[in-house]
Amino acid sequence: EALPNDLIRRGMAVQGPDGKLKLTIEDYPYANDGLLIWDAIKEWASDYVKHYYPTAEDISGDEELQAWWTEVRTKGHEDKKDEPWWPVLDSHENLVQVLATIMWIPSGHHAAVNFGQYPYGGYFPNRPTIARQNIPLENGRQAMRAFVDDPEKVLLDTYPSQLQSFKVMFTLDLLSTHAPDEEYLGTQVEPAWTAEDGIRSAFDKLQGRLRDILEHIDERNEDPKRRNRHGPGVMPYTLLRPCDGNPFDEKSVMEMGIPNSISI
Structure with a gap:
């Protein structure tokens, strides 16, 4: 799902009369x-599509493209193939929206929901995955008395055991790790792109825009007015921070960049 559509569906954004979120x-x-990254991806997709498909007729008349889209709908999403919301690939707008969504899901969206699992949830008192007993209030007066007498013991008896905690911590760490051969959004140039001046220029524009976004995100993380990403006990939000060089020079996995695909 495209990011703007996702935000609207979840009630996190509304679309104004001018079309802006x-x-x-x-x-x-x-x-x-995310909206900064989404706009950059969509602009890159738009430049790419316009280069190879000057007219809408070129899109609707491309048999290979249309066959691919049919396979996506009928084979890749067979359970949803008859839904009325599937776009028809008959215009630049529809093709760009489809491509941008496909690029966004395994890159920006996946980076945001996946690679912060260990940094945010690896410390188990912050986010225990199981309670081994009910809260004292549910167990009667004796349980409440035990909690008042020794709250630390009751908490430790309620939290997951060391073995349970370790298993989940290990899994979260594994899921939050980038592959050693990871490719990051806006960093690798396909050889075919260098042969086309228009495509190479469009990719250079994407890289420049991502550098601007990186600086913008760093500024936001230093803004004391943004209390969900700055302040005592608050982690800076870097899950959607583009790569700014060698990703393995960064101190945190969340600052390495946006992987281009889901590597599972």
Whole structure:
């Protein structure tokens, strides 16, 4: 699902009369940074499509493209193939929207929901995955008395065991790790692109825009007014921070960049 559509569906944004999105929570890092990345991806897709398909007729008349889209709908999503919301590939707008969505899901969207799992949830008292007993209030007066007498013991008896915690911590760490051969959004140039001046120029524009977004995100993380990403005990939001060089020079996996695909 395209990011703007996702935000509207979840009630996190509304579309104004001018067509622009207005966030219902202004300090929402995922949406704030995600929309910047979404716009950059969509512009790159638009430049690419316009280069190879000068007219709408070129799109609707491309048998290979249309066959691919039919396979996506009828084979890749067979359970949804008859839904009325599938776009028809008969215009630049529809093709760009489809391509941008396909690029966004395994890159920006996946980076945001996946690679922060260990940094945010690896410390188990912050986010325990199981409670081994009911809260004292549900167990009667004796349980409440035990909690008042020794709250630390009751909490430790309620939290997951060391073995349970370790298993989940290990899984979260594994899921939050980038592959050693990871490719990052806006960093690798396909050889075919260098042969086309128009495509190479469009990719250079994408890289420049991502550099601007990186600086913008860093500024936001230093803004004391943005309390969901700055302040005591608050982690800066870097899950959608583009790569700014060698990703392995970064101190945190969340600052390495946006992987181009889901590597599972």
